[in-house]
Each structure stands twice: as structure tokens, then as C-alpha cells.
Amino acid sequence: MNFEGKSGKYLEDAIMQFASLPGIGKKTALRFALHLLRRPEHEVEIFASAILSLKKDTKFCSICNNISDEDTCVICRDNNRDRSKICVVEAIHDVMAIESTAQYKGLYHILGGIISPMEGVSPADLNINSLIERINVGGISEIILALPTTMEGDTTNYYISRKITDKDIEITTLARGVAIGDELQYTDEITLGQSILNRKAFIQK
Amino acid sequence: MNFEGKSGKYLEDAIMQFASLPGIGKKTALRFALHLLRRPEHEVEIFASAILSLKKDTKFCSICNNISDEDTCVICRDNNRDRSKICVVEAIHDVMAIESTAQYKGLYHILGGIISPMEGVSPADLNINSLIERINVGGISEIILALPTTMEGDTTNYYISRKITDKDIEITTLARGVAIGDELQYTDEITLGQSILNRKAFIQK
Numbered sequence: 001m002n003f004e005g006k007s008g009k010y011l012e013d014a015i016m017q018f019a020s021l022p023g024i025g026k027k028t029a030l031r032f033a034l035h036l037l038r039r040p041e042h043e044v045e046i047f048a049s050a051i052l053s054l055k056k057d058t059k060f061c062s063i064c065n066n067i068s069d070e071d072t073c074v075i076c077r078d079n080n081r082d083r084s085k086i087c088v089v090e091a092i093h094d095v096m097a098i099e100s101t102a103q104y105k106g107l108y109h110i111l112g113g114i115i116s117p118m119e120g121v122s123p124a125d126l127n128i129n130s131l132i133e134r135i136n137v138g139g140i141s142e143i144i145l146a147l148p149t150t151m152e153g154d155t156t157n158y159y160i161s162r163k164i165t166d167k168d169i170e171i172t173t174l175a176r177g178v179a180i181g182d183e184l185q186y187t188d189e190i191t192l193g194q195s196i197l198n199r200k201a202f203i204q205k
Numbered sequence: 206m207n208f209e210g211k212s213g214k215y216l217e218d219a220i221m222q223f224a225s226l227p228g229i230g231k232k233t234a235l236r237f238a239l240h241l242l243r244r245p246e247h248e249v250e251i252f253a254s255a256i257l258s259l260k261k262d263t264k265f266c267s268i269c270n271n272i273s274d275e276d277t278c279v280i281c282r283d284n285n286r287d288r289s290k291i292c293v294v295e296a297i298h299d300v301m302a303i304e305s306t307a308q309y310k311g312l313y314h315i316l317g318g319i320i321s322p323m324e325g326v327s328p329a330d331l332n333i334n335s336l337i338e339r340i341n342v343g344g345i346s347e348i349i350l351a352l353p354t355t356m357e358g359d360t361t362n363y364y365i366s367r368k369i370t371d372k373d374i375e376i377t378t379l380a381r382g383v384a385i386g387d388e389l390q391y392t393d394e395i396t397l398g399q400s401i402l403n404r405k406a407f408i409q410k
């Protein structure tokens with residue numbers, strides 16, 4: 001839809017901003033803008049200030065780098081969590097994905113990316129040193145590497161594991177296999193191959 | 206994905222606001238919020254102020270009610286447009302949809318809704334009186350009713366046409382190339398363009 005120059009600068013500015021969000025084209029951005037135009041002014045003020053606060057007031061946990069309102073995040077402050085386990089993830093949304101399973105009660109460490117020579121991301125750009133420091137303090141029995149199954153993820157897994165092999169810590173990764181509900185014929189060959197190699201007893205003895 | 210209470214108030218506020226946009230669920234809202242968090246602060250400030258300006262600074266054209274930066278809109282100010290034709294539409298996005306076809310060179314009149322007894326929208330709630338005033342000034346040869354092909358749209362068409370039948374004005378509607386039930390803003394440009402070219406008399410004489 002081509003409507004440039006027909007409806008004024010403010011609408012076009014707002015459309016441009018909304019269209020900068022991931023997966024949002026100009027048509028959807030226009031829909032958002034017209035939607036906001038129809039809403040009362042105080043609601044739009046709340047909308048704009050929520051976005052500003054998100055950026056200005058959000059802190060990052062000084063221990064695990066998770067999003068937090070305070071110096072340390074809710075998870076790191078929670079005394080009911082298993083402090084001997086650290087799950088290493090790439091980004092904040094991975095913490096959310098794992099938390100939503102309610103299957104993990106340990107702590108996290110967010111790297112803020114993965115090692116990628118192609119994109120110029122070196123270990124120094126990531127929160128790897130702070131992870132090693134946490135481990136050096138002691139009391140950690142398991143590190144769960146929950147990074148993507150890409151070459152970059154594997155590189156990062158390897159880099160971290162090399163840094164801590166001298167310690168008496170179990171290093172694990174997520175089980176890889178056929179997703180529950182998926183059909184074998186639509187599962188990619190590498191995943192299916194891995195799930196055969198890593199098959200487990202049907203009846204646990 | 207359930208992450209409430211895990212990542213702080215500011216993120217949740219921003220997610221709530223994004224999720225108030227049409228068609229946006231919590232998961233997409235989270236994606237928007239995390240995307241903004243990764244962007245530099247000055248970019249997020251521009252984002253927030255564009256939204257505020259959209260609501261605070263956008264004016265509506267005193268003639269046709271289109272969005273405008275000034276007292277009258279670009280279309281009403283344009284001397285190259287045919288001032289004897291007024292296309293009556295429900296909302297601003299309809300103007301944009303018709304403009305993007307480049308098939309119409311007349312003026313517009315935005316009603317700001319359509320007559321809907323079910324939703325309590327009466328003719329007095331709409332910009333119908335200002336349309337009649339524009340017509341009464343004279344110099345109008347054609348009124349194009351480009352309202353939705355719904356019962357409410359038909360009711361509004363009929364109401365407007367009854368108000369101006371005593372005048373020597375041709376009243377036309379869009380050709381029914383637009384599928385019944387479809388909204389103008391989602392109609393492809395060729396169909397919409399054809400439906401403007403093939404507009405027909407509302408009352409067959």
C-alpha cells in the first residue's frame with residue numbers, strides 16, 4: 001500500500017517506527033498506528049512511557065544477566081532454587097522458554113550471544129568470564145549447556161567446557177531427539193539419527 | 206509461554222502494551238520488547254516519541270477529516286484534484302487504500318464510522334452534517350459512496366442518499382468487484398482500482 005505524503009509526517013513517523021519491529025511490514029504498522037490514533041490520549045501516553053521505561057529502567061541481573069527490576073533477578077534471589085546447577089543460555093527468551101516448562105529449578109547464566117567468527121562475536125563479547133567467576137566461587141555441581149544446535153552453538157559449548165574441565169563439575173547438554181507429537185517422516189535426518197544413537201530404555205529399571 | 210513474575214515489571218508492562226495492539230499476542234509482544242531492549246536508547250526514545258506525537262500532534266482536516274499535519278489535509282489543498290467529486294468513506298485507512306490505486310482524483314469525506322444501531326452509532330455521531338454542508342456550498346457533481354458492503358454500510362448509503370436526492374448530484378457506489386464482507390484496506394489494489402473505475406449509479410433512474 002503506497003500512501004506516502006498523503007497523511008502527514010506524524011503518521012508516517014509512527015508507521016516507520018512500528019515497521020522497524022521484527023516481522024512487521026508497513027501495512028501492519030499502519031494498522032497499529034491507526035489503532036493508537038483511535039485510543040484515548042492517556043492510553044497512548046501509557047503505551048509510550050512503558051516503552052521508554054522498558055529501555056531506561058530495566059536492569060540486568062548482576063549475577064546471571066537476566067532482566068530484572070533490581071540489582072539481582074527474581075530467579076537468583078529465590079532461595080528455593082537449586083544453587084548448584086547453572087543452565088547456560090544464549091538470550092533472555094531462552095530463560096523464559098525453559099521457565100515455562102516448570103521442569104528446571106536451578107539457576108541460569110545468559111551469555112548475551114554465542115561465539116560467531118562470521119559475525120565478529122568473540123568470547124570477550126559474551127558473558128563467559130562472569131560464568132567462569134561464578135563457577136570458581138564453588139558450590140556448582142552441574143553446568144547445563146542449552147545453546148543452539150548450530151556450529152556457533154557447538155563452538156561456544158566447546159569453548160566453555162574447555163575452560164572448566166579441570167573442575168569436578170558435570171557438564172550436560174539438552175537431550176536432542178524427535179519432538180513430542182512430531183512424525184518420524186517429517187523429522188530431519190540429523191535429529192532422527194541422533195535420537196536413534198541416544199535411544200533409552202523404554203521401561204526404566 | 207508463561208513468564209509472569211520472572212522478568213520484572215518494566216518488561217511485563219511493555220509486553221502488556223504491545224499485546225494491546227490488534228492481532229498481537231503475548232509471545233509476539235515479548236519479541237517486540239526484547240527487540241527494543243537490544244536497540245540503543247536513543248532509538249527507543251525516537252520510537253516512544255513518534256507514538257506520542259502521533260496522538261498529540263496529528264490534526265484532522267477541517268474539511269474532510271483526513272489525518273493532516275495542518276488545518277487542511279494534503280488532498281484538500283491539492284489544486285490538481287477534481288473538486289466536484291467527493292468520495293465518502295468510513296475511515297482514514299479507506300482513503301489510503303483508494304489513494305494507493307491512483308485511480309481517483311477527487312476529494313474525500315471521512316465519516317468516522319457507519320450507522321450501526323447495534324453498536325449505538327447514530328447519524329449524529331458521524332461526520333454526515335459536515336458532508337451535507339459541503340454539498341450545500343455547491344459545485345459538487347458526484348458523490349461516490351465507498352462504504353463497506355454490509356448492512357450498516359447500506360444503511361449509511363441510504364441515509365446519505367436520502368439527504369441529497371433533491372440536488373442535481375450523481376450518487377454512485379463502488380462497483381461490486383470488492384467481495385462482500387471484505388474490508389477495503391485488505392482488498393488488492395487492482396480489484397479496488399477497477400471497482401472505482403466501474404462505480405455505478407446508486408439509484409438507477
